[in-house]
Amino acid sequence: MTGNLDIALLIGAAVLLVAVAAVRLSTRLGLPSLLVYLALGMVIGEAGLGIRFDDAELTRTLGFCALIVIIAEGGLTARWSALRPVLGLSASLATIGVAVSIVVVGICVHLILGLNWRLALLYGAVLSSTDAAAVFATLRRLRLPPRLVATLEAESGLNDAPVVLLVVLLSATAAVDHPWWYEVLMVGYELAAGAAIGFAVGAAGRWTLRHAALPSAGLYPIAAVGLTVLAYAAGAVAHASGFLAVYVAGVVLGNGRLPHRRAVLGFADGLAWVAQIGLFVLLGLLASPGRLGGALVPALVVGLALVLLARPLSVVVAAVLARPVRGWAPARARSFGRPARGRSRPERFRVGWRGTAFLSWAGLRGAVPIVLSTIPLSAGTPGADGLFDAVFVLVIIFTLVQASTLGPAARMLGVTAPAEPAEIHVETAPLENIAADLLQLDVAPGSRLAGVHIDELRLPVGASVTLIVRDGAGFVPGPDTRLRTGDAMLIVATAAARDVAERRLRAVSRRGRLARWFGEDGREEPAGR
Numbered sequence: 001m002t003g004n005l006d007i008a009l010l011i012g013a014a015v016l017l018v019a020v021a022a023v024r025l026s027t028r029l030g031l032p033s034l035l036v037y038l039a040l041g042m043v044i045g046e047a048g049l050g051i052r053f054d055d056a057e058l059t060r061t062l063g064f065c066a067l068i069v070i071i072a073e074g075g076l077t078a079r080w081s082a083l084r085p086v087l088g089l090s091a092s093l094a095t096i097g098v099a100v101s102i103v104v105v106g107i108c109v110h111l112i113l114g115l116n117w118r119l120a121l122l123y124g125a126v127l128s129s130t131d132a133a134a135v136f137a138t139l140r141r142l143r144l145p146p147r148l149v150a151t152l153e154a155e156s157g158l159n160d161a162p163v164v165l166l167v168v169l170l171s172a173t174a175a176v177d178h179p180w181w182y183e184v185l186m187v188g189y190e191l192a193a194g195a196a197i198g199f200a201v202g203a204a205g206r207w208t209l210r211h212a213a214l215p216s217a218g219l220y221p222i223a224a225v226g227l228t229v230l231a232y233a234a235g236a237v238a239h240a241s242g243f244l245a246v247y248v249a250g251v252v253l254g255n256g257r258l259p260h261r262r263a264v265l266g267f268a269d270g271l272a273w274v275a276q277i278g279l280f281v282l283l284g285l286l287a288s289p290g291r292l293g294g295a296l297v298p299a300l301v302v303g304l305a306l307v308l309l310a311r312p313l314s315v316v317v318a319a320v321l322a323r324p325v326r327g328w329a330p331a332r333a334r335s336f337g338r339p340a341r342g343r344s345r346p347e348r349f350r351v352g353w354r355g356t357a358f359l360s361w362a363g364l365r366g367a368v369p370i371v372l373s374t375i376p377l378s379a380g381t382p383g384a385d386g387l388f389d390a391v392f393v394l395v396i397i398f399t400l401v402q403a404s405t406l407g408p409a410a411r412m413l414g415v416t417a418p419a420e421p422a423e424i425h426v427e428t429a430p431l432e433n434i435a436a437d438l439l440q441l442d443v444a445p446g447s448r449l450a451g452v453h454i455d456e457l458r459l460p461v462g463a464s465v466t467l468i469v470r471d472g473a474g475f476v477p478g479p480d481t482r483l484r485t486g487d488a489m490l491i492v493a494t495a496a497a498r499d500v501a502e503r504r505l506r507a508v509s510r511r512g513r514l515a516r517w518f519g520e521d522g523r524e525e526p527a528g529r
Helices: 002-029 033-043 056-077 080-113 117-127 132-139 146-158 160-171 180-211 219-237 242-254 261-286 289-321 353-361 367-379 384-413 498-518
Strands: 328-330 344-346 426-431 436-442 463-470 473-475 488-494
Touching: 002 033, 002 261, 033 261, 033 384, 056 146, 056 219, 056 242, 056 261, 056 367, 080 117, 080 146, 080 160, 080 289, 117 160, 117 289, 117 367, 117 384, 132 146, 132 384, 146 160, 146 242, 146 353, 160 180, 160 242, 160 367, 180 219, 180 242, 219 242, 219 261, 261 367, 289 353, 289 384, 353 384, 367 384, 436 498, 463 498, 488 498
Parallel strands: none
Antiparallel strands: 328 344, 426 436, 436 488, 463 473, 463 488
C-alpha cells in the first residue's frame, strides 16, 4: 500500500512540475497551456504509460470540484466597476444566448448527423457553455478593452449554472412526468436562489473578514476560498445553482477590500492553476485515443455549426435583448471633468459590430464542455460515448485555432486597447489593538504618484504615511519627501479613514496631485471608460 502511494505521489509531482514548466513554454509559443495538460493526461494514460482510467463518475465529481475553484477565482478577481456596465449583456449571453446556441446546434446535429432530438439537444447543451479557465487564461494575456474582457469573463462565470441544469435534465434516463413549463420554472428558481445564496454568503463573509482580526495572515486566503465553497454547498443543499452561488460570492468578496487582499487573490490564483492542471490531465487520462479518430467528422460538423451559426446568432440576439443593470453612476460634467451633482444615469455597455464579431469568435471552449459530457456518460445516456469523444476532439481543434487567433482577430477588428498605467494595489492588514489598518502601496511604473510630495497626497485625518522603503532601505518620510517609482509605502489609517485614504491614493495614482480637479474620485475603474 505504501509503495503504491509513493509511486502515485512521484507521478503526481512530476506531472505537476512538468505542467508548471509547460505554462512558460506555451506562453512563449503562443499556444494554450490546456492542450499541453490534455496531452500529459493522454501520455500517462492507456495509450502511453498504460495507466487505465475509465471512471466517469469520479471524473465528474473531481471536475465539479475543480470548476468551483476556477469560478471562485474568476469571481474574486472580477472588478465590480468594470463588471456592472456589462452585467446585463453577460447575463443575456449566459441565458438567452445559451438557449439560442442549444437550439441551433441541436437542429444542425439532428439534420446533418441524423441523431435523435434528445441527443442532438444534448450536444448543443454541452457545447453552449464557454470555459472559464480558457477565457481567464487567454484573455488576460491580450491587450483588450476592460469591459470587453469583463463581458467574456462574466459570461463564462455565469453560463455554467444554467447549462449544468439543462445537461442534467437532458441526461436523465428515467421518464420525466413534469411539463416543460415546470422545468423552466425550476431552472429559474435554481438560478435566482443560487444568486441570492451567493450574495448572502459573500456579504456575511466580507463583513466577518473585515472585522475579525485572525491570528495569522495566511488564514485570510483560506477563509475567503472556504466561503466560496460554502456558497456552493449551501446552494446545492437548497437545490439551487451552486456554481452561480460560487461566482456571486466571489464577486462580493473580491470587491470588499478584504484584509491581505493580494494574498487572497494570489492564493486563489494558485489554487485555480492547480485545479486547471489536475482537471485537464484527468480528462486526458479518461480519453481513449483509439476512439478519437472516429469522432473527427462529428466534431467538425458540430464545431462548424457552433462557430459559424450558433455562437454569432446567440451573441446578436443576446446583445439586442440585453438590458442595463440599474446601478447609478455619476454623469459626466461639462467643466473641468467634475461629476455633475444631482441627476445620474444608468451605465450600459453598448456593443458595435466590431465588438459583436469579436465576442462571436472569442467564445472559447475548454474543460467545461468535456466535464459536462461526463454527466451523460456517468448516467448511461445512449450515445454518451460518442458525445464525449466528439467534444474532446472539438475542444482540441477549436482551442488550438481560436486561442491562437484571438490576438490577430482583435487587431483586425480594431478592438485592441492602448497600454495603460498599472493600477495600484493597496494591501490591508488589521491592527486590532488600535482599531486601525496598515496599508501597503507600491508606486508602480506609470503611476502618477511618482513625483508627488507626501503633503500633496492630502490624506484624511486619521491616515499617515509612516514608512517608505526605497532601494532596500526604509526611512520615515517628511511632508516634503518626494515619491519615486519603485517606492513601497506603509500607511496607518483608522477604520473610519481607510476607505477615504484608499480612494485618494487611487485618484492621485491616475491623475496626479490635481486629481480632484479632473473629477477623479478614486473608484477602481474611472468613470466613462
